[in-house]
């Protein structure tokens with residue numbers, strides 16, 4: 001291993017939410033691809049760690065965690081191919097600002113810009129929008145350092161590429177990604193409050209197609225939906241500006257935060273003021289703590305045809321769910337073909353839960369929640385808290401066995417395997 005690779009011994013690091021303490025013995029910060037190759041080739045057990053925004057043990061290892069924070073972002077825009085190449089550890093906020101500066105955009109962002117590109121792609125992180133695939137769907141090519149230290153590249157259309165993108169960190173350390181870009185666009189974001197649940201469920205498709213990206217925030221109880229966040233592309237505006245009412249909800253007159261009682265100043269510009277996609281598509285601003293911080297999260301992806309029934313189920317369960325909840329969110333995501341994407345093969349909705357930070361209580365109701373959502377074919381978000389194991393997840397993913405076979409080929413000794421993967425993917 002090269003001398004310049006920074007190694008932290010006896011890691012006592014925690015994830016962003018603080019609910020998980022990594023068990024890794026070492027943390028390595030390679031400053032070049034050659035150093036990264038040396039670290040991986042020389043390690044017994046090894047995993048990439050992104051910006052630590054996952055809520056479970058997915059990024060942990062018994063060996064060395066590799067952080068790409070010393071690799072240059074190397075953001076390189078190819079105007080002919082309309083894509084951008086970027087180092088895996090780069091945060092979306094950094095990439096978005098640079099793309100915007102050059103007049104380009106990404107199709108979507110998650111609720112927060114703080115997450116690393118490789119970490120978000122590895123778990124199929126998503127934003128919202130009927131026509132918007134998750135963030136991994138923008139990946140046109142990737143480069144990863146595989147178990148023996150060799151660099152493997154794959155591009156869209158290559159055999160196995162669709163299995164490599166949402167890789168859960170199981171296939172190698174993704175050093176660079178190439179993402180599709182488009183010309184920059186503007187978004188005007190408006191928030192409506194107190195939408196009538198009856199109308200929302202009666203015309204759910206009309207509601208979610210009324211803007212480029214729609215999010216509903218709810219605690220599942222009561223007769224109204226707390227907030228609807230509408231991100232309208234000004235070049236394709238569907239809703240007229242200054243609408244006085246939306247599904248019987250009224251426009252917010254000042255900036256709102258999804259969480260009741262929290263200042264809207266942490267959030268991206270609302271009140272219908274148009275501005276660059278990079279400053280509007282996420283809910284939270286890069287300079288502030290996203291969401292609350294003192295929280296846990298779970299999310300289940302449900303096929304579109306079951307959206308209304310699944311939401312009705314959640315409302316029926318509000319007696320057990322709402323007391324543990326800070327807020328819930330409903331988003332829509334377009335289908336894709338990435339093997340372990342929870343959106344594989346189906347348009348769908350995300351039923352998201354931002355929980356109070358009481359992990360024993362949250363873990364206690366997850367089996368009930370999953371049993372109630374099982375008839376709809378619910379697939380859990382890989383980076384959030386869930387109960388299901390490999391035996392429960394395998395039947396939900398038509399290409400599950402192809403993924404484990406691919407992992408076996410790229411990592412025959414199981415160098416990248418950890419307790420999370422053994423529990424939820426490999427089944428031992």
Ligand SMILES: Cc1cc2nc3c(=O)[nH]c(=O)nc-3n(C[C@H](O)[C@H](O)[C@H](O)COP(=O)(O)OP(=O)(O)OC[C@H]3O[C@@H](n4cnc5c(N)ncnc54)[C@H](O)[C@@H]3O)c2cc1C
Pocket residue numbers: 016017047048049050051052053054055058059060068088089110111112115116117118119120121122123124125126127168169170172173174175290291292297381383384
């Ligand atoms: C406040 C908050 C808001 C969130 N909002 C959303 C949201 O809007 N939508 C959504 O879908 N999710 C959301 N999430 C979840 C989050 O996007 C995912 O957990 C995501 O994986 C976090 O990325 P990360 O860089 O922190 O990855 P980490 O949590 O550090 O790692 C996640 C996985 O990625 C792997 N990985 C990381 N880097 C690499 C690499 N270079 N090569 C290979 N594998 C790698 C790790 O090994 C691990 O398996 C949110 C989380 C928080 C805390």
